[in-house]
Each structure stands twice: as C-alpha cells, then as structure tokens.
Amino acid sequence: MSWNQPPAKSTSPRAKSNAGSLRRTLTEPEKRLWWHLRNRLLLNDTHFRRQVPIGSYIADFCCLGARLVIEVDGGQHATDQAIVYDGRRTAYLIGQGFHVLRFTNSEVMQNMNSVLDTIHAVLVRATPTPSPSPQGGGETQR
Numbered sequence: 001m002s003w004n005q006p007p008a009k010s011t012s013p014r015a016k017s018n019a020g021s022l023r024r025t026l027t028e029p030e031k032r033l034w035w036h037l038r039n040r041l042l043l044n045d046t047h048f049r050r051q052v053p054i055g056s057y058i059a060d061f062c063c064l065g066a067r068l069v070i071e072v073d074g075g076q077h078a079t080d081q082a083i084v085y086d087g088r089r090t091a092y093l094i095g096q097g098f099h100v101l102r103f104t105n106s107e108v109m110q111n112m113n114s115v116l117d118t119i120h121a122v123l124v125r126a127t128p129t130p131s132p133s134p135q136g137g138g139e140t141q142r
Contacts (some may be wrong), residue, residue, distance in 0.1 A: 026050070028109040029072050031058060033115065037061060037070075041116055046123050054096060057089050062098075066123050069093050071102045 027032060030050070037048045045065045052062040054069070061070040073086075090100050099122055103115050 027072070027074065027105070029074075029105040033061065033070070033072055033103075033108050034111070036112060037119075038114055041119060041123075043120070054098070055092060057092060058099075059093070059105055063123070067098050068119075069098045070098045070119060070121055071100065072105060073102055073107045094099055 034048075034050055041048075046063050047065065048061050048063050048070075050061050052059045052064075052069075054062070059069040060072050062068065071086075086102075090102075093100050101118060101122060103118075108115055
C-alpha cells in the first residue's frame with residue numbers, strides 16, 4: 001500500500017471530522033515527534049501522516065506503507081477505562097494489519113532518541129528487501 005492510499009476499511013464520518021480538528025491542536029509531545037518524523041526519520045517509503053482516521057479510531061501518526069501506527073499517550077491514558085479502550089483500539093488496529101507503538105508524553109519529551117530508535121527499528125523490519133538482482137549482475141542478455 002502506498003503512503004497516499006487510504007486504509008483498506010472505510011473510516012467513520014465522525015473520525016474523519018475529529019481527525020481534522022486534532023491536526024490543528026497537537027499536544028507539545030505530538031508536535032515534537034511530528035517534527036522528528038518529518039525531518040529526522042527519513043527513510044525511503046516512510047511517509048507519515050498525523051491524526052489518521054482508521055475505522056472509527058484516529059491514529060496519532062501513521063505510516064501506511066509500513067502499516068505502522070504510533071500513539072503518544074498523555075496521563076489520561078492511565079485510567080482503568082482508558083486502558084480498556086486503548087486495548088480495544090490496539091486490537092482493532094492490529095486486526096487491520098497495523099503494528100502499533102505506544103509512547104508516553106514523557107518518553108517523547110525526555111528520551112526522543114530512544115523513541116526514534118524504536119520507530120526506526122520497526123520501519124527497517126517493515127520495509128521489504130528488494131528482490132535479488134538477476135544472475136549476471138542485473139544485466140539482461142540478448
């Protein structure tokens with residue numbers, strides 16, 4: 001799937017509407033990670049989008065080509081109710097073929113290099129290896 005292709009399942013109208021609003025109101029940790037995803041984590045075929053609707057959910061960051069979702073969780077994600085909701089959400093995204101990474105706000109703000117190393121490792125594993133060249137060094141023989 002290309003970076004500019006929508007997720008396979010249709011998104012809910014509510015998720016689409018909320019995604020636009022969330023793009024305009026990123027938290028500080030989200031802004032910081034977004035800058036790094038766009039400017040420091042440059043790999044072929046790893047175009048990230050922010051606040052991407054997938055089904056009835058909205059992923060903080062998504063690389064459709066690598067099927068990678070990145071979530072940045074604030075303190076509100078620590079409640080029992082939020083933990084159950086996040087579990088259902090993660091299960092849904094995994095069911096759609098996505099790998100889900102979660103980082104806390106403090107991890108993003110205090111350990112950005114570790115966060116980027118983790119994301120990079122997943123992207124490298126998700127990037128398909130090019131097919132080996134044909135016998136003869138890739139040259140065609142006539």
